[in-house]
Amino acid sequence: MLFHHCPVCDSGNASRRQFLAGLGAVGAATMLPASAVLSQAAPKLIDTHHHFYPPSYLQMSKEWEGARKIPPFPGVFDWTPARSIELMDKNGIRTAVVSLASTPGLWFDAGAEAAGKTARICQDFAAEMRRDYPGRFGIFAPLSMMNIDVTLKEIEYVFDVLKADGINLQTNYGDKWLGDPLYKPVLEELNRRKAVVYVHPLVAACCGQLSVGTFPAVIEVPHDTTRTVTSLLLSGSFARYRDIQWLFSHAGGTIPMMAGRIDAFYGQRPNLKEFAPDGIMGEFRRLYYDTANATSAPAMAALLKLVPVSQITYGTDYPYFPLDQNKNLQQLGLAAADVQSIESGNATRLIPRLKAA
Numbered sequence: 001m002l003f004h005h006c007p008v009c010d011s012g013n014a015s016r017r018q019f020l021a022g023l024g025a026v027g028a029a030t031m032l033p034a035s036a037v038l039s040q041a042a043p044k045l046i047d048t049h050h051h052f053y054p055p056s057y058l059q060m061s062k063e064w065e066g067a068r069k070i071p072p073f074p075g076v077f078d079w080t081p082a083r084s085i086e087l088m089d090k091n092g093i094r095t096a097v098v099s100l101a102s103t104p105g106l107w108f109d110a111g112a113e114a115a116g117k118t119a120r121i122c123q124d125f126a127a128e129m130r131r132d133y134p135g136r137f138g139i140f141a142p143l144s145m146m147n148i149d150v151t152l153k154e155i156e157y158v159f160d161v162l163k164a165d166g167i168n169l170q171t172n173y174g175d176k177w178l179g180d181p182l183y184k185p186v187l188e189e190l191n192r193r194k195a196v197v198y199v200h201p202l203v204a205a206c207c208g209q210l211s212v213g214t215f216p217a218v219i220e221v222p223h224d225t226t227r228t229v230t231s232l233l234l235s236g237s238f239a240r241y242r243d244i245q246w247l248f249s250h251a252g253g254t255i256p257m258m259a260g261r262i263d264a265f266y267g268q269r270p271n272l273k274e275f276a277p278d279g280i281m282g283e284f285r286r287l288y289y290d291t292a293n294a295t296s297a298p299a300m301a302a303l304l305k306l307v308p309v310s311q312i313t314y315g316t317d318y319p320y321f322p323l324d325q326n327k328n329l330q331q332l333g334l335a336a337a338d339v340q341s342i343e344s345g346n347a348t349r350l351i352p353r354l355k356a357a
Contacts, residue, residue: 049292126139208220239275292321
């Protein structure tokens with residue numbers, strides 16, 4: 001069949017052509033894969049495990065790793081806030097709550113004073129990111145933790161001046177895990193402020209040679225989360241500091257698999273109520289856990305057997321891992337409401353400011 005050009009139909013009929021073009025666009029959209037349609041929607045995810053690097057911190061990291069002949073991790077040394085935003089937009093992430101990564105932490109083997117200066121640089125840079133990109137970044141502010149008096153002043157600064165969303169702690173500092181008595185004044189102050197405390201693991205100095213052929217982060221990083229959770233439990237810190245809201249990385253490290261074993265050893269102690277008022281499994285259920293690099297079916301199955309969906313937040317571990325880990329959540333067979341809770345709802349309940357971000 002031949003179609004003849006009609007000059008009458010074309011003349012002055014732009015609105016009709018626009019209408020037909022619109023219909024064509026709608027028709028094309030209906031033929032797109034569901035993932036492509038979703039990628040065009042307004043960003044909705046909240047990433048509670050998203051790393052950032054002030055330029056001076058990146059330079060210190062590069063020198064520290066170079067001196068130890070540690071190969072650079074792809075995506076770290078070319079990180080910028082703008083690059084984060086670009087990839088967040090591509091992967092449907094509305095807001096990322098930024099925190100520091102793990103080894104070497106803040107001190108770079110340079111002592112407490114240097115750690116305090118580095119902490120301030122990182123705190124202020126995170127605040128600048130939040131100011132420069134309204135609604136796109138939240139702040140888990142790092143603390144130096146090597147001088148307790150200095151650390152208490154840092155807490156005052158990040159909450160009262162910078163209005164941080166929470167605190168970013170490491171699992172250990174110089175092989176002292178968070179349940180150590182040294183940190184009691186810090187935890188008391190964070191409890192007084194009803195703080196959200198996000199905990200990121202690092203390779204403990206004691207254990208970097210135990211990785212049986214892998215680089216240490218593969219095995220030792222998740223194990224160090226388990227060490228610090230257990231230290232907080234058995235020291236009674238979870239019991240004493242009831243108003244701290246704890247968020248642990250990577251689905252709690254190996255806690256979902258170790259919880260029953262820890263309970264078997266300590267769950268029948270006569271003084272159980274002193275360090276675990278809700279029982280050991282109950283204490284673990286009160287904590288929050290992110291999904292960073294833990295959205296495989298076995299990992300999520302173990303976590304969901306330990307805690308309700310309400311205790312799980314979405315995390316990516318960017319730039320160490322991609323920002324698209326929610327695609328794995330979509331394949332787990334969870335109810336749509338549960339997926340939405342993990343993707344954003346639980347984070348906004350934990351940090352209400354993010355509702356309006």
